[in-house]
Amino acid sequence: MLLTPDFFQQDVLEIAPDLPGKLLMRKDSGGEQKAYRITEVEAYRGEEDLACHASKGKTPRTSVMYEPGGVWYVYLIYGMHWMLNVVTAEKNNPQAVLIRGVEAWNGPGKLTKALEITKAFNGRPLAKATGLWIASDNQSPDKNTVLQAPRIGIDYAGNYWKNKPWRYYLSV
């Protein structure tokens, strides 16, 4: 069942724990539809969150995060890897969920490479017509199989934000 933009207009801390176990759906250029089970995500919550790109205010790059939830936020990091995020919350509340892992792939950079995701998706809605969306099925895991831990690669954000357990992943 397709997760619509409505679902993504809640607080990121409501959404992020629900995403592990959901399906990332991709319709590639050949018209073939593939499903990847989401295994790991991280929440980035507003301008006050020093690990969130929006902590430095609204810029051309971060403006997508200020859109209403339900669109993709895609950016290039280290000059080589694309990061895939889902914008959440209401308009002008800059939050997003970073999709870190799906099934066999580990690492957010390898994920986007495997799914052929580039900046073309930035700002586009999560919808079938886009070719990239998120769905749920009846195999969604029990709540208590989703574990929490601190986010990765954000040492610069200071101890308070660095230690927030806002990474959510499926237990093995």
Add this chain to the structure above:
DNA sequence: TCGACGATTGCC
């Protein structure tokens, strides 16, 4: 216009 830096990865 320039320089510093990063929500990563893979090789030394």
Add this chain to the structure above:
DNA sequence: GCAATCGTCGAG
């Protein structure tokens, strides 16, 4: 442990 590699952003 560290280089690769480039868009973004703030300083000059």
